[in-house]
Amino acid sequence: MPAATAEPGPSSLPRLTNIVDAVVALSHTSERVTVDAVIKEVGGAGFAPILLLPALAVATPLSGIPLFSSLMGLVICLVAIQMVAQRRHLWLPGWILRQELKGRIVASAFGYLRPVATWLDQRTNRRLRLIVRPPLIAVPQILCVLSGAMMPLLEFVPFSSSVMGIGVAILALGMLSRDGLVVLLGLVPYGIVGWLITLAAT
Numbered sequence: 001m002p003a004a005t006a007e008p009g010p011s012s013l014p015r016l017t018n019i020v021d022a023v024v025a026l027s028h029t030s031e032r033v034t035v036d037a038v039i040k041e042v043g044g045a046g047f048a049p050i051l052l053l054p055a056l057a058v059a060t061p062l063s064g065i066p067l068f069s070s071l072m073g074l075v076i077c078l079v080a081i082q083m084v085a086q087r088r089h090l091w092l093p094g095w096i097l098r099q100e101l102k103g104r105i106v107a108s109a110f111g112y113l114r115p116v117a118t119w120l121d122q123r124t125n126r127r128l129r130l131i132v133r134p135p136l137i138a139v140p141q142i143l144c145v146l147s148g149a150m151m152p153l154l155e156f157v158p159f160s161s162s163v164m165g166i167g168v169a170i171l172a173l174g175m176l177s178r179d180g181l182v183v184l185l186g187l188v189p190y191g192i193v194g195w196l197i198t199l200a201a202t
Contacts, residue, residue, distance in 0.1 A: 019052065020110050027107035034097065038053060047090060048083075048176040049176060056165070058073070058165025062106070065101075072165070074148065075092065075096060077148030078096075126178045129180055140175060157200045160196045160200075170186035
């Protein structure tokens with residue numbers, strides 16, 4: 001697969017709406033959409049958009065598909081590990097890249113995200129940039145690794161995978177837009193996940 005490269009420079013940072021629109025456009029052109037095709041569509045923009053995609057997918061109605069959250073969690077975990085390791089090119093196993101969904105379902109799910117993406121793009125800025133630079137950038141990256149690894153276990157806790165997907169998506173958006181304040185806001189959903197786990201355990 002054409003690999004994602006190192007993160008783009010500040011002048012070429014992609015917008016969340018562009019990423020969502022790219023996935024929707026791709027989904028409209030094909031009856032079935034593979035993970036490989038989606039990654040090829042946005043992969044040239046760096047690792048952060050690829051991390052953002054499975055996190056957004058888990059936050060949509062697609063999470064209702066059995067084992068979908070587990071698969072996306074594995075993708076999140078693998079991508080985030082390679083971000084921590086500062087790899088220049090992304091690798092994912094072939095069996096993950098071959099996974100597919102109906103194009104109309106993907107287009108519908110990501111279409112719901114368009115207004116949210118527009119709202120977020122209008123409010124992200126390059127704030128608290130120390131948080132999105134080494135060595136502190138490793139903190140949200142490691143949190144994404146742990147989040148992805150936990151998602152298969154959270155299949156049994158209602159709504160928890162979706163909430164954690166939102167958390168990863170916000171962290172990825174903060175890294176993508178170089179906005180440290182957004183990264184900090186990405187910690188909020190983890191408190192909600194903890195509350196959901198506590199409810200499920202009692």
